[in-house]
Amino acid sequence: MSAPPPTVLQVLPALGAGGVERGTLEIARALVEAGGRALVASAGGPLVAALEAAGARHIALPLDRKNPAALLAGAASLSRLIKEEGVRIVHARSRFPAWSALMAARATGTHFVTTYHGTYNEDFPGKRLYNSVMSRGERVIAISEHIAALVRERHGIGPDRLRVIPRGVDPARFDPAAVDPARVEALRRAWGLPANRPVVLLPGRLTRWKGQVVLLRAVSLMPEPRPLVVLAGDAQGREAYRAELQTLAAGIEVRFPGPVEDMPAALLLADLVIHASTDAEAFGRTVIEAQAMGRPVIASDLGGPRETVEDGVTGWRVPPGDPRALAGALARALSLPKEARAAMARASRAAVLARYTTRAMQEATLAVYRELT
Template structure:
């Protein structure tokens, strides 16, 4: 029997992060249709979840020669696997995928994940590939507006599809309290100490340094910066914490797979990015777990956090304001905090809605 046609997603690697997890979620949805899921990347810790649906290619490389070679490799892969549509999720692989799709006459979809910076000449051109899809998925209204402002993208080609969470996995009732207790013990959080959680990669713009500065204004609180990243920045965080006298209350445990338990272990979940995020998946995951969320007032989180109703917004990069918001939330009575958590959980976009909307984009082009 001939194999059904495939839908190919391309991205640099499959280690950790919202782009990577979204790729796996859409691959799962494709598997429920009459198409085969196929993902090409340089590999990583999440690649094993795809099994034979993953193809290893050096798509993390950004130099022009590598992009050219990857275009030929993707074209050959698409011919061999009977690919019907290519979906690019990051810039360097998107340039390769665009060339392959055009040479084969295949529909080309991009997901525009962020307001990419333009810090050096030619960067806008490099970024623009993400606006070249026959359909461009914007992960928030903020991103859709950015597409129009930066690239003049025809709104008829744009589809706004917010990221979503699995309400079954991110369900407070589904997490064994023993998992939560084990994490607090592993992180050496004293009994009764407020636990502040920043689930984000250890990169400067994610706001880890802002949290450390705020921690100095929050006696007794413990801050957990959950995620891996750049060792040099982790060293900077530890040095600053030492200088502020809070090193004993800062935890940098690295990557953790059990995100629901980590969120439930927190008294407050923080989003402290100093640059606008396209969406902010960690925010809606925390809201799905009915946790109090304090987020930077910029980018995508403005669309999921209604100040004082489903969370709180603070000026980005302002450690004093962040500490003040933490103190205000901790001062609320438990019933008030629970009510805001419940309202947040009730309003989060779901994984199934994101998957179905993405499949609708594929069907639109494949018809």
């Protein structure tokens, strides 16, 4: 049997509801289940309760502040925490607090691991240096082959340090057979969806690069009767963008339900799930969530979905930012015979179970920790 993992301290700005934060919670839970100790330092947030319920410990530190004084104070606080708690590995998940974590790890002789979660733009001088902290781990975890290629190109990281660990979903939660039909019907009523209309769902916060504009323009090119569109995501204060979307939706039935708590039920409501991002996604977890639920997916042909969507088998890929191409794919997908749709659903879920589960992600990450101890 493998030895229990060591005490691991994960470091990030705050514990909100995003993918980085959920990944932090999932790894903390895996550490505890494997007999290790899981510490998380952040400024707090809505996931703290779930983290502590999983048996991990949260340490509140103002790691969401971005200034030189905060960087030095963060390094000092993390150094004390490492010594007091016997931390063996510091795992940094976000750039600014990663600099504090790197300083603390070096000061205490502690192993340092990073997860490279995004493409991290380089739009002004010095940005590559700033981003480079995420490449300075003894092990650098890339969340997709797309990100691994970027890390190799930008930072020259070789296979001795680079590990590709894709994001994962819980196949028990995202399982069509596990969703009570009453949950689906409750969402249908709440969103005012008629039972006899095809529903196209784009899950993702309301921000331009997520491609809501592309989808609405694509649907506007389709003949009547057009599918009903659900843009499920938080505007996060972008009310001008939401108003723009509502203007573009003239002649299209669109719902804006905001953030969705019961995503498995929402996915079952959809005839098609759309990923229309115009910038490359580091991974794109909503794609594999849809596939786990047996929903056909149309995805932009760039970034992480190139790895998770096998064109014509587990979904379709279209050129990013091309409403006409997306309109054609929508029409083809919605006309798919029932038998072909069922075959795609089986292939999609099988692909997720084979490669993209939470458990696979957890086990691969624990294996990285064990490499260092």
